[in-house]
Amino acid sequence: MITLGIETSCDETAVALLRDGAEILVNAVYSQAALHARYGGVVPELASRDHVRKLPYLVEEALRGAGVGWEEIGLVGVTYGPGLIGPLVVGVSYAKGLSVALQVPFVGVHHLAAHLFAHRLAHPDVPPPFLGLIVSGGHTELVVVKDWDDFRVVGTTRDDAAGEALDKLGRLVGLGYPAGPAIDALAREGDPAAIPFPRPMLGEGFDTSFAGLKTAAVRWLKDHPHPDLRDLCASYLEAIVDVLVDKAIRAARIYELGRLVVVGGVAANSRLREVFPVRAAERGMEVYFPPPELCTDNAAMVAACAHHRFAERGRGDPLSLSPEANLPLDGWGKGDDIGKADGKEAV
Numbered sequence: 001m002i003t004l005g006i007e008t009s010c011d012e013t014a015v016a017l018l019r020d021g022a023e024i025l026v027n028a029v030y031s032q033a034a035l036h037a038r039y040g041g042v043v044p045e046l047a048s049r050d051h052v053r054k055l056p057y058l059v060e061e062a063l064r065g066a067g068v069g070w071e072e073i074g075l076v077g078v079t080y081g082p083g084l085i086g087p088l089v090v091g092v093s094y095a096k097g098l099s100v101a102l103q104v105p106f107v108g109v110h111h112l113a114a115h116l117f118a119h120r121l122a123h124p125d126v127p128p129p130f131l132g133l134i135v136s137g138g139h140t141e142l143v144v145v146k147d148w149d150d151f152r153v154v155g156t157t158r159d160d161a162a163g164e165a166l167d168k169l170g171r172l173v174g175l176g177y178p179a180g181p182a183i184d185a186l187a188r189e190g191d192p193a194a195i196p197f198p199r200p201m202l203g204e205g206f207d208t209s210f211a212g213l214k215t216a217a218v219r220w221l222k223d224h225p226h227p228d229l230r231d232l233c234a235s236y237l238e239a240i241v242d243v244l245v246d247k248a249i250r251a252a253r254i255y256e257l258g259r260l261v262v263v264g265g266v267a268a269n270s271r272l273r274e275v276f277p278v279r280a281a282e283r284g285m286e287v288y289f290p291p292p293e294l295c296t297d298n299a300a301m302v303a304a305c306a307h308h309r310f311a312e313r314g315r316g317d318p319l320s321l322s323p324e325a326n327l328p329l330d331g332w333g334k335g336d337d338i339g340k341a342d343g344k345e346a347v
C-alpha cells in the first residue's frame with residue numbers, strides 16, 4: 001500500500017510517498033526559510049499562504065517523480081498538531097479533500113510522534129522500548145516510548161526549546177534563520193571551552209530551560225562586541241549539548257531503558273551526534289539518530305506514523321478531525337478521540 005504523507009505544521013511544505021510503511025519512494029521538502037528570513041522567524045500568515053500555493057504542486061511533482069498514479073494512493077496521512085494553526089489548517093483541509101476525492105482513508109498524525117517514526121524508518125530493526133529525545137525548533141521533549149502508540153512525556157520545555165535557543169543566538173549575531181546549520185558549521189572550527197556559558201538546570205529533573213542561556217549570550221556580547229563567531233557558536237552549542245545529553249542519559253537510567261533515540265531538527269547537529277554516543281557508551285547505553293534529512297521536518301515520518309496507525313492499529317480519522325495547535329503527546333495514539341475505521345468509515 002502507498003501512503004501519501006503531508007506536513008505543513010510550520011515553515012516546511014513536505015510531501016512523501018511511502019510503500020508499505022517502510023520504503024521511501026519520494027521525500028520532498030520545500031523550505032519557506034527564504035520567505036521568513038528577513039523577519040528573523042516564521043510569520044504564520046505568510047506561512048499559511050505559501051503552503052496553499054505550493055502544496056498541490058509538490059504532491060503532483062512527487063507522484064510524477066515516483067511514477068505513481070493517483071489511483072495507487074491507498075492512504076492519506078497529515079500532521080494535525082502541534083504547530084501553527086493556519087499552516088495546519090492548510091495541510092489538513094487538503095488531505096481531507098484528497099481522501100474524499102480518492103475515496104481512501106484519512107489519518108491525522110501528531111507531529112512529535114511523527115518525529116519519533118523517523119527512527120523507525122531509519123532503524124526498523126530497533127523497536128521500542130526506548131527513551132526518545134525530541135529536539136526541534138519548538139520542542140525539547142524526553143519521552144518514554146514503550147510501544148509505537150504508547151508515549152509518556154517525562155521532560156519538557158520550560159521556555160525556549162533547544163532549536164529556538166540556537167535560532168535566537170543566530171539572530172543576535174546575524175546568522176539568518178534558521179541558524180542551526182550555520183552554528184553547526186561554525187562550531188566545528190571553534191573551541192567549545194572558550195566561553196564558560198551556564199548549563200541551565202543541569203542535573204535538575206528532566207525539564208529544560210534555555211532562555212537563560214540566550215540572556216547569558218546577550219550579556220557576553222555586550223562585553224565582546226567583536227566576537228570570534230567560531231568560539232562563540234562552539235561554546236554556546238556545547239552548553240546545549242551538555243544539558244541534553246545529561247538529561248537524556250539520566251532519564252534513560254531512571255526509566256530503565258538502555259536505548260536512546262534522538263530525533264527532530266537539532267538531532268541533525270554534528271556535535272550532538274559526536275558527543276552523545278560516547279557519553280552513552282560510558283553508561284552502557286546505545287544511541288540512535290536518523291540520517292539528518294529525516295531529523296528535520298519531512299513528510300516521510302508523517303506517512304510512516306499514519307501507515308502504522310491504519311495498517312497495524314486499524315485506526316483512521318473522521319473528516320471532522322480538527323487541527324490542534326497544542327496537541328499533547330502524552331497518551332496520544334491511545335485516546336478515544338480517534339475513530340476506529342475499516343477504511344470506509346474514515347472517508
Ligand code: KG4
Nearest residue numbers: 136137138163178180265266268269296297
Ligand atoms: O524539527 P524541525 O525541522 O522543525 C520543528 O519541528 O521545529 O527543527 C527545526 C530546528 C531549528 O531550530 C533549526 O535551527 C534546527 O532545528 N536545526 C539544527 C540543525 N539543523 C536544523 N540545529 C543544530 N544543528 C543543525 N545541523
Ligand code: ZN
Nearest residue numbers: 136264265297
Ligand atoms: Zn518538527
